[in-house]
Amino acid sequence: MPLDGQTFFVAGAGISGLTLALSLAQRGASVVVLERAAAVSEFGAGLQVSPNARKILNRLGLGAALTARSLDPKGLDVFAGGSRPLVTMEMGVIMRERFGAPYAVMHRADLADVLYKACRRHARIDLVFGVRSWDVVSHARGVTVSIDETDGQSRTSRGDAFIGADGVHSKTRTAVLGGDAARYGNRIAWRTLVPADSILSQIRPDSVSVLLGPNYHLVCYPLPHRRQVNLALFSEHRQPDAAGTQPVLPKEARRGAATEVLLAAAGDSWTPWPLYTVSTPRWHDGNIALVGDAAHAMVPFQAQGAAMGIEDAAVLAAALEGAADTESAFSQYELARRERVARVANTSLTNGRIFHMRWPLTLARDLAITLGGSRGHLSRLAWIYGYEVPDYTSAPAHEDRSR
Numbered sequence: 001m002p003l004d005g006q007t008f009f010v011a012g013a014g015i016s017g018l019t020l021a022l023s024l025a026q027r028g029a030s031v032v033v034l035e036r037a038a039a040v041s042e043f044g045a046g047l048q049v050s051p052n053a054r055k056i057l058n059r060l061g062l063g064a065a066l067t068a069r070s071l072d073p074k075g076l077d078v079f080a081g082g083s084r085p086l087v088t089m090e091m092g093v094i095m096r097e098r099f100g101a102p103y104a105v106m107h108r109a110d111l112a113d114v115l116y117k118a119c120r121r122h123a124r125i126d127l128v129f130g131v132r133s134w135d136v137v138s139h140a141r142g143v144t145v146s147i148d149e150t151d152g153q154s155r156t157s158r159g160d161a162f163i164g165a166d167g168v169h170s171k172t173r174t175a176v177l178g179g180d181a182a183r184y185g186n187r188i189a190w191r192t193l194v195p196a197d198s199i200l201s202q203i204r205p206d207s208v209s210v211l212l213g214p215n216y217h218l219v220c221y222p223l224p225h226r227r228q229v230n231l232a233l234f235s236e237h238r239q240p241d242a243a244g245t246q247p248v249l250p251k252e253a254r255r256g257a258a259t260e261v262l263l264a265a266a267g268d269s270w271t272p273w274p275l276y277t278v279s280t281p282r283w284h285d286g287n288i289a290l291v292g293d294a295a296h297a298m299v300p301f302q303a304q305g306a307a308m309g310i311e312d313a314a315v316l317a318a319a320l321e322g323a324a325d326t327e328s329a330f331s332q333y334e335l336a337r338r339e340r341v342a343r344v345a346n347t348s349l350t351n352g353r354i355f356h357m358r359w360p361l362t363l364a365r366d367l368a369i370t371l372g373g374s375r376g377h378l379s380r381l382a383w384i385y386g387y388e389v390p391d392y393t394s395a396p397a398h399e400d401r402s403r
């Protein structure tokens with residue numbers, strides 16, 4: 001189905017929504033992005049962009065802009081209390097050679113800004129910020145969308161489809177598609193950025209460091225473009241409303257010297273971020289569908305939530321271009337995505353359990369990590385990093401896959 005002349009509404013100008021807008025516009029569609037906030041959001045902190053997502057962003061023409069604002073880490077050091085890493089997993093050049101694109105670490109706001117500027121340059125993308133409310137109705141010929149803007153203006157427009165990229169607490173999922181509310185996952189991410197010179201004696205300036213402890217782990221990586229280091233500490237909490245300004249770690253946590261220095265550098269600058277997950281039976285109905293966290297928010301212990309939203313966007317745009325009508329495109333999209341996303345979410349949950357193990361289970365864990373070696377992750381995670389977006393223009397191969 002050629003997308004020229006078609007109009008898509010996208011709710012949410014996050015990573016998934018902006019990637020989708022670019023992917024659709026690149027194929028000739030007109031896109032209206034409805035964002036509740038007054039501007040592209042600066043929220044969040046560090047984000048790892050793995051090759052599967054980077055390849056898609058590169059194809060949208062964003063490679064150079066991303067390189068300018070990210071670090072291509074040489075490796076990932078895993079510490080488990082000691083001052084020397086259990087293992088250093090190789091990244092850098094080998095990622096590009098094996099998976100066709102670099103691994104990048106960057107600030108989420110920088111990625112959002114790169115996407116936003118690319119959308120702004122695109123004549124077929126209309127970005128509407130400060131949307132107070134919207135309603136959508138799906139019908140035989142597409143969708144009707146009513147929009148209330150901040151300045152009190154209201155308008156009603158017709159389009160071909162509406163896609164909710166409105167995040168973990170998505171209105172599209174819950175109010176429009178009647179889907180499930182997000183579930184709190186008993187964990188809080190504590191996030192902060194500290195000046196690079198305060199801690200670079202503790203971690204390698206060209207690498208990601210992961211420090212494992214009982215019931216918590218800490219992920220750090222430099223953001224050289226900002227002269228800062230991103231810290232994200234994940235700890236377990238029964239309630240999402242964590243009190244205080246600092247993570248409280250279990251008493252028996254034998255923190256290594258590096259952890260102490262990192263915690264001291266962060267002081268009480270942490271922002272708590274309760275982790276929610278989403279599992280919902282319906283990803284689409286009529287001419288309305290979901291992408292990204294709205295469909296499948298997951299815990300971030302494989303650093304793949306945004307990457308899955310980026311993949312969703314690329315697959316959905318390709319499916320819409322290749323299918324005879326919107327509903328069959330949405331069905332193909334869900335068929336292509338559901339199993340993969342569930343597998344990634346499970347891997348992420350399992351990582352969380354492994355990262356937070358207590359002694360004596362840590363003995364076996366640490367041995368397994370060490371034996372995995374510096375390249376074990378490349379084959380273990382090839383199914384994630386080596387992903388290719390299906391080509392729906394050669395339709396029969398995909399339509400017949402289940403036979």
Ligand SMILES: Cc1cc2nc3c(=O)[nH]c(=O)nc-3n(C[C@H](O)[C@H](O)[C@H](O)COP(=O)(O)OP(=O)(O)OC[C@H]3O[C@@H](n4cnc5c(N)ncnc54)[C@H](O)[C@@H]3O)c2cc1C
Pocket residue numbers: 011012013014015016017034035036037041044046047048049131165166167168170171189191232273275291292293294300303304305306307308309
């Ligand atoms: C601590 C932490 C670390 C993470 N690390 C990584 C990582 O390293 N790599 C990775 O790939 N992922 C990571 N993730 C996951 C990643 O941040 C998310 O999966 C990703 O940002 C989701 O993007 P999204 O566009 O789907 O949703 P969001 O980023 O939530 O965007 C949704 C947008 O919709 C807007 N919106 C909401 N409601 C409405 C409405 N009703 N109408 C209009 N607009 C609306 C919001 O304002 C927002 O702009 C991490 C997450 C956390 C919490």
